[in-house]
Amino acid sequence: xxxxxxxxxxxxxxxxxxxxxxxxxxxxxxxxxxxxxxxxxxxxxxxxxxxxxxxxxxxxxxxxxxxxxxxxxxxxxxxxxxxxxxxxxxxxxxxxxxxxxxxxxxxxxxxxxxxxxxxxxxxxxxxxxxxxxxxxxxxxxxxxxxxxxxxxxxxxxxxxxxxxxxxxxxxxxxxxxxxxxxxxxxxxxxxxxxxxxxxxxxxxxxxxxxxxxxxxxxxxxxxxxxxxxxxxxxxxxxxxxxxxxxxxxxxxxxxxxxxxxxxxxxxxxxxxxxxxxxxxxxxxxxxxxxxxxxxxxxxxxxxxxxxxxxxxxxxxxxxxxx
Amino acid sequence: xxxxxxxxxxxxxxxxxxxxxxxxxxxxxxxxxxxxxxxxxxxxxxxxxxxxxxxxxxxxxxxxxxxxxxxxxxxxxxxxxxxxxxxxxxxxxxxxxxxxxxxxxxxxxxxxxxxxxxxxxxxxxxxxxxxxxxxxxxxxxxxxxxxxxxxxxxxxxxxxxxxxxxxxxxxxxxxxxxxxxxxxxxxxxxxxxxxxxxxxxxxxxxxxxxxxxxxxxxxxxxxxxxxxxxxxxxxxxxxxxxxxxxxxxxxxxxxxxx
Numbered sequence: 001x002x003x004x005x006x007x008x009x010x011x012x013x014x015x016x017x018x019x020x021x022x023x024x025x026x027x028x029x030x031x032x033x034x035x036x037x038x039x040x041x042x043x044x045x046x047x048x049x050x051x052x053x054x055x056x057x058x059x060x061x062x063x064x065x066x067x068x069x070x071x072x073x074x075x076x077x078x079x080x081x082x083x084x085x086x087x088x089x090x091x092x093x094x095x096x097x098x099x100x101x102x103x104x105x106x107x108x109x110x111x112x113x114x115x116x117x118x119x120x121x122x123x124x125x126x127x128x129x130x131x132x133x134x135x136x137x138x139x140x141x142x143x144x145x146x147x148x149x150x151x152x153x154x155x156x157x158x159x160x161x162x163x164x165x166x167x168x169x170x171x172x173x174x175x176x177x178x179x180x181x182x183x184x185x186x187x188x189x190x191x192x193x194x195x196x197x198x199x200x201x202x203x204x205x206x207x208x209x210x211x212x213x214x215x216x217x218x219x220x221x222x223x224x225x226x227x228x229x230x231x232x233x234x235x236x237x238x239x240x241x242x243x244x245x246x247x248x249x250x251x252x253x254x255x256x257x258x259x260x261x262x263x264x265x266x267x268x269x270x271x272x273x274x275x276x277x278x279x280x281x282x283x284x285x286x287x288x289x290x291x292x293x294x295x296x297x298x299x300x301x302x303x304x305x306x307x308x309x310x311x312x313x314x315x316x317x318x319x320x321x322x
Numbered sequence: 323x324x325x326x327x328x329x330x331x332x333x334x335x336x337x338x339x340x341x342x343x344x345x346x347x348x349x350x351x352x353x354x355x356x357x358x359x360x361x362x363x364x365x366x367x368x369x370x371x372x373x374x375x376x377x378x379x380x381x382x383x384x385x386x387x388x389x390x391x392x393x394x395x396x397x398x399x400x401x402x403x404x405x406x407x408x409x410x411x412x413x414x415x416x417x418x419x420x421x422x423x424x425x426x427x428x429x430x431x432x433x434x435x436x437x438x439x440x441x442x443x444x445x446x447x448x449x450x451x452x453x454x455x456x457x458x459x460x461x462x463x464x465x466x467x468x469x470x471x472x473x474x475x476x477x478x479x480x481x482x483x484x485x486x487x488x489x490x491x492x493x494x495x496x497x498x499x500x501x502x503x504x505x506x507x508x509x510x511x512x513x514x515x516x517x518x519x520x521x522x523x524x525x526x527x528x529x530x531x532x533x534x535x536x537x538x539x540x541x542x543x544x545x546x547x548x549x550x551x552x553x554x555x556x557x558x559x560x561x562x563x564x565x566x567x568x569x570x571x572x573x574x575x576x577x578x579x580x
Contacts, residue, residue, distance in 0.1 A: 011489070016488075073494075074458070074464075074467075075464060075465075078459065098488050099486070100487065100488070102467070103455060103465070103467045104455075105452075105455075106420065106451070106454075106455035106456045106459075107456065109456065110421060110424060110457075110459035111459050113545070115421075115544075115545035115546045116452055116456075116545075118420075118449075118452055119449065119450075119451070128549055132449065133448050133449055134333075134348065134446075134449070135335070135446065136554055137338075137340075137341075137553070137554065138341055138348060138551050138552070138553065139553070140549075140550070140551050141549040141550050142547065142548060143546065143548075143549050144545070145546065145547065146545060180462065182464045182496050182497050183465075183494060183496045184494065185492070185494065186482065187493045188487075188492045188493070189492075190489055190490040191489055191490050191491075197489070203579070203580070228580065236506070239507070246470070247486065247488075249506070252446065252449060253360075253446070260579050261577070261580065271335070271338070271339075272335060272446070281579070282577045283557075284569065284573070296557075296559045297557045297559065298559065298560055300560055300561065300572060300573070301562045302565075302566065302569050312566040313566045316566055316569075316570040320570060320574055320580065
């Protein structure tokens with residue numbers, strides 16, 4: 001099943017942890033498939049990134065520089081990757097199932113008429129892959145047919161790669177047909193936060209509808225979040241109710257996280273929320289409803305009024321640290 | 323303008339899903355079926371555009387069965403009751419993978435010639451999040467996935483879409499026709515009104531056997547094959563603690579995470 005190509009997503013001249021996961025998954029796949037693991041960096045001004053990718057043990061880093069690739073756009077990136085895959089005889093393309101990876105990989109699979117393994121948690125040597133379906137209630141084994149395949153991997157299912165090699169860099173140019181590319185990047189409004197990124201944090205504190213409003217996320221939950229140096233998450237119900245931005249949503253239709261410690265506050269633990277956090281190492285639930293399903297997955301449960309318990313916990317953590 | 327909105331019949335998100343003992347699929351007895359929640363948002367967005375742009379038409383499209391226990395017409399009637407003008411059901415009992423779904427939709431696009439296709443960002447059954455992107459590629463159209471806001475230019479020749487991406491909101495612009503996939507906060511779908519339900523009975527719901535599309539060149543052979551399904555490993559419930567102090571103590575000394 002031959003050579004693997006890792007799509008190395010980057011932001012602000014850096015690889016987020018999710019890209020290091022893609023490197024690891026790529027190396028895993030290359031070992032199992034008996035091929036080499038390469039990576040591709042697309043964009044402009046990517047010299048440092050290409051060097052860094054090579055240090056993660058990628059055999060060849062294909063560096064594709066083109067002004068049309070300055071910002072991520074599904075049509076241009078698909079065209080560039082498809083061209084590279086064909087030119088280099090790549091059999092497996094791997095990206096992480098981030099917002100960008102999820103946008104890109106299906107389009108690339110359709111372009112290559114290749115099978116897509118979406119949000120994969122395991123890659124097997126026999127050509128099968130495993131993925132969660134039905135909000136994590138089902139684990140499916142899929143066989144991917146043919147020689148070329150496209151796989152997006154779940155960020156929590158693989159460890160991040162470490163720097164263990166020095167590959168070579170090869171500059172590659174692509175022909176991006178002008179007429180075929182119609183998508184135009186207008187702008188990116190970034191959510192600025194001093195907190196760790198949700199998908200990278202060691203500790204995540206999530207709030208649900210029990211917080212009652214957005215103001216309480218700020219005044220009640222955030223002090224605990226910051227005391228723990230944690231990232232803040234939320235249930236779909238809290239996002240639906242407009243308490244917090246969708247970017248914080250943990251679950252089947254939001255982000256999948258697996259931190260060392262996940263603290264669920266005032267959220268019931270709907271199936272679709274559990275899908276996004278039940279692989280966390282330690283789960284704590286604080287809820288006044290003793291019957292809430294979140295207690296069935298929690299390692300430590302506290303049946304209590306969150307408006308009393310959360311400030312108390314913040315104080316207790318503060319005391320512990322000092 | 324003409325807008326297609328896609329509809330998938332899925333188990334109600336509150337339904338507890340169990341895998342069949344032989345691993346061939348899920349148990350469907352006593353499952354309540356609904357419109358995929360993200361498709362409801364897509365239908366709502368199509369209707370809102372129709373309400374803004376005079377002379378617009380919204381056509382629902384779906385792929386699936388036309389008889390109990392898998393009668394997708396139920397969901398299409400609901401969408402028609404919300405206000406769509408017509409519906410097309412590609413009839414098949416086979417479970418199709420996203421690429422085949424996208425190919426079938428591309429066939430419908432050829433004949434319906436819409437200016438815009440609005441879809442849910444993912445179906446909550448297989449959670450693939452793929453058909454929209456694949457359809458865009460097969461048609462050579464632009465795509466805007468995870469949309470939280472859609473704005474058409476005054477002449478309806480182009481769209482500006484705000485997308486929910488990691489760490490922020492991205493704005494894209496592209497000429498129509500194009501594909502938009504709906505994220506959670508694009509809108510709040512309306513409920514079907516009683517007059518809407520009455521009117522829906524008279525609206526056209528066209529059924530096309532999938533064989534007709536195959537005669538027109540549709541390739542239904544998939545690129546993936548389901549080997550088996552199994553339930554996920556169960557996580558054991560832990561213990562209840564009495565107080566915040568005890569909780570913090572245990573997290574520090576026993577779990578060693580703070």
